[in-house]
Amino acid sequence: MTRIFLLIITNLAVLLVASIVMSLLGVNTKSMGGLLVFAAIFGFSGSFISLFMSKWMAKRAMGCQVIDVPQNGQERWLVDTVARQAQQAGIAMPEVAVYDSPEMNAFATGPSKNNSLVAVSTGLLYGMSPDEVEAVLAHEVSHVANGDMVTLTLIQGVVNTFVIFAARLVAQxxxxxxxxxxxDGEGLGTIAYMAVVFVLDIIFGILASFVVAYFSRIREYRADEGGARLAGKEKMIAALERLRMGPEAGSMPASMSAFGINGKRSIAELMMSHPPLEKRIEALRHQ
Incomplete structure (x- = not known):
């Protein structure tokens, strides 16, 4: 819920600034056509800005140390493993990084298949066997090869457009x-109207987050399948089993959590960006 709340607040901040700018420019959002154009422009712009800045934001938010020149055997193994898997998957070599965190996790991000970053936590490196780490890396490389960053950005853009459009349509x-x-026939004042829009943005934003989470879970199954192809089915299952026995993920920011190997658990599966590990393991066993 914390990640959903932060995502909604970020979107609302963008929408509030956008609304003020559009009002100052005299753009008419009262008509259906004008409202739809407004919703599409600002619904997709925030998502694509986040996509293009994703690597830069990830490195700074997670304190990633990019391995430009391997300093030891472990770093050399990480770079060589990702290079081999990237070649198998038909993508350009991602940047490889390590970030300091006790939880076992990893993520992939970047604006395109040929401009990406794969990062693993120190907790994962020390808490998993080499075969299990290899499977996790394969899972993340599969995210990149599947174009999941762009796909989720487009979905988020459509959802943002719906939220903006629906909130203002209902407010009108x-x-x-x-x-x-x-x-008096004056209706809501400016402040009251903006307050109604703000509340509706929150309500529709929460509902829309369920849609994004649903597509994120589907994408996670596909990355598991890709990881099994690149590293081996048993290695992928072993890695997920290790994650299942470990502590819950929780320190990764919302902007990267959807692309982590391990997601935050929740009572309600509808709110989860990742399927329960038990279901992911079962899906792989029945392939």
Missing amino acids: AINTFVSSNDE
Whole structure:
């Protein structure tokens, strides 16, 4: 819920600034056409800006140490393993990085298949066997090869557009209703209208996050399948089993958590960016 809340707050901040700018520019968002254009522009712009900045943001948010020149045998093994898997998957060599965290996790990010980053935590390196680490790396390389960063960005853009459009459409309907039942016929004032839009953005944003989480879970199964092809089915299952026995993931920021090998657990699966590990293991066993 913390990650969902932060994501919603970030989107709302963008929308609030966008609304003010559009008002100052005199852009009419009252008409259906104008409202839809407004929603699409700002619904997709935030998502694509986040995509293009994803590597830069990930490195700074997680304190990633990119391995430019391997300093020891472990770093050389990491780089060589990712290089081999990237060649098998038909993508350009991702940047490889390590970040300091006690939890066993890893993530992939970047604006395209040929401009990506694969990072692993120190907790994963020391808590897993080489075969299990290899499977995790294969899972992340599969995310890149599947174009999951771009796919999820497009989905988020469509969802953002829906949230912006629906919130303002409903707010305008409420304003019309109030004005028709008001003696002055003025309807909601500017501040009241913006407050209604703000509340509706939150409500629709929460509902829309379920849609994004659903597609994220589907994408996770595909990355597991890709990891099994690149590293071996038994290695992928062993890695997921190790994660299942370990502590819950929780320190990764929302912008990267959807691309981690291990997601935060929740009572309600609808709110999870990753399927339960038990289901992922079962799906691999029945391939």
